[in-house]
Amino acid sequence: MKKLFTTVLIGLAVLSSTACKHPGKEAETIMAATPESKDEITKNVFTDSYGEKIEVTVNTTRNTATVHLEGKTYDLKKSDALPEYTASNEEYQYSDIKGNITFLKKNVDMVLFRTKRDTKGSGSAKMASY
Secondary structure, eight states: OHHHHHHHHHHHHHHHHHHSOOOOOOOOOOOOOOOOOOOOEEEEEEEOTTSOEEEEEEETTTTEEEEEETTEEEEEEEOSSSSSEEEEOSSEEEEEETTEEEEEETTTTEEEEEEEOOOTTOSTTOOOOO
8 A cells, every 4th residue: 555655656756757849949039120211201182173083102211202193103212403392214204392292204205293282271261460
């Protein structure tokens, strides 16, 4: 009986020691969070008098502009030589000068899109002061 008791005790000890062992912790992999883009990006959608829409995304950090018009995408680079915000590539030019938005094809001087930016706060709410 004593031999059986010690055998059972040793058996329980072996079982409990193997049962209590948790599988080794997996090495924690710390994924470096992808740094959020620190680029200053502005996105505007303009509509002209004919109802056509142009979507302009300007990245002021990288000095680029992306224009979406009629299902096509145009990537342009900012031109410092031209006034206010103007971006162009070999064929196309986008400009936002004093609220006048223009997108044109340079080699044939053909305007593809033109509108005037809506200025907030102006309109019939202005009152004259005397």
